[in-house]
Amino acid sequence: MDPLSDAPPTSAAPAMNRRGFLRSSAVFGVGAAALAASLKPLLELKDFSSMEKFLQKYYREMTPADMEKVLTRITNEVERQYGLRPEVRDLKPMDGVSFVYALNLTRCIGCRKCVHACVNENNQSRSPEIQYIRVLKMPHGSLDIEKSDHDYNPEKVPEKGFFYMPVQCQQCAKPPCVKVCPVHATWQEADGIVAIDYDWCIGCRYCMAACPYGARHFNFTKPLIPKDRLNPKMAYLGNRPRTMGVTEKCHFCIQRTRAGRYPACLEVCPAGARKFGNILDPDSEVSKILATKRVFIQLKEDLGTSPRFFYYFDV
């Protein structure tokens, strides 16, 4: 049994003959085809992030030139997806501006127009539905949020004996959501807005667990926005379309307010219950409201989150 003398290749490698070669190449071909076919679902990942996005820097480390590139990428992506060329900007906080929101509980009639104006302005997913504002209905004389109802749908609002309390992101001065984010994808800006970098978010949803107001929402699927409802005026930290697997929330309409305009929910409120402005300006509506009205709560004040969102009463 000396391997050198006994012509071992023929006996040890039967595949060398014609039949063996054909058989194994056929098997290999079928195997390769099957492998390719089994990887087919990967082809359906249409929105697979681009290499550019993957290598993108952290928002707060980007130079203006970097940001320019990113904005061009986002513009092109949105145009490819929605067939509409958006105007994507990166608006920075203004000097000497600190935003505050005030909501008059005496005036709110619970019509939910703010909810839908917000969805329309901020390009939220329509199906599954994501809404930043939740309007709670509570009986007069109580403030038990646990027993509140946000599914009310009577013929007419306001209903006798009830008041309505819209809740959205409170833009806390001590935001618990920022504290828990493991990748610093969310932080507080100089004007008080708690911003999210959707390209930096890893989708762990710790912030959703930390938020006592239920203000943060998660994109469990690819958000569905009809093309004709897309708002083309976008901001990087604001209403540019999100991808699957990131959290989002109210950002005081960053794309409007940092350009000087009122938020969308305020403009649509038919009762004038919503007030917004710069608390550092003593002549602004919010400064006067906080100085003269019965500002009754910051929601869940006892948690020490110190919201920028105030609820007040007339008289």
Added chain:
Amino acid sequence: MNDNKQTRLVLVVLTATFAMLAVAFSLDLFGKFHPVREIPLVDRELLKTETWRRSYANLVSAKAELDDFDCYTCHEKGKKPVLKYDAKQQLIIPDEHSDIVMGHGTHGRNNNCFNCHDDENLEQLQPRDGRALKFEQSTMLCGSCHGPTYRDWEAGMHGRTSGYWNRTKEGMEQGKFDGPFKKQDCVNCHNPHSPKFPGRQPAPPPNYLREKHPDTDSSHTSH
């Protein structure tokens, strides 16, 4: 020899598995993706920022019909209209004015037309201090009784605002962050004859909690 057989067996099994997977994938045998039930889009009417009512000034600028404000097509000039009251001291509204529902003041106690209208000249308004105001100036008439509300309105604290929030001098100088700021008149939201807001249909409630799989829609009641 034994090793070779085993290798071949593994290869055959693998190939068969892949082939079966290929068939399964191409026929979509695994849990077909059910698209979520389409949630109807909200009516665009709800997204409009227009006020509920239009003031006289709005009607003039929109060149709308102003017949309603042309009192002397029916009334006689120089003749004061006579108000009639029922036994409970409630104003009897004549048929010609049947579109007016009186509900101003608690228990309808503001029930004299000439508390606000000028009985000498019906195309004018007249607050209790005797000034003559045009229909465009109705907000000042409201303010003559509702002082605190008027004060709040002037500061932008009462009523609807729109446009730009920055009205400081620095904001003006910066220019790019400043723009028109608009306040609405009282009558843009309130009906002066019955100022309390009537009830209105609310926009649809949130859908996401009731999102159900199309197949399990009926079985939901059993649990």
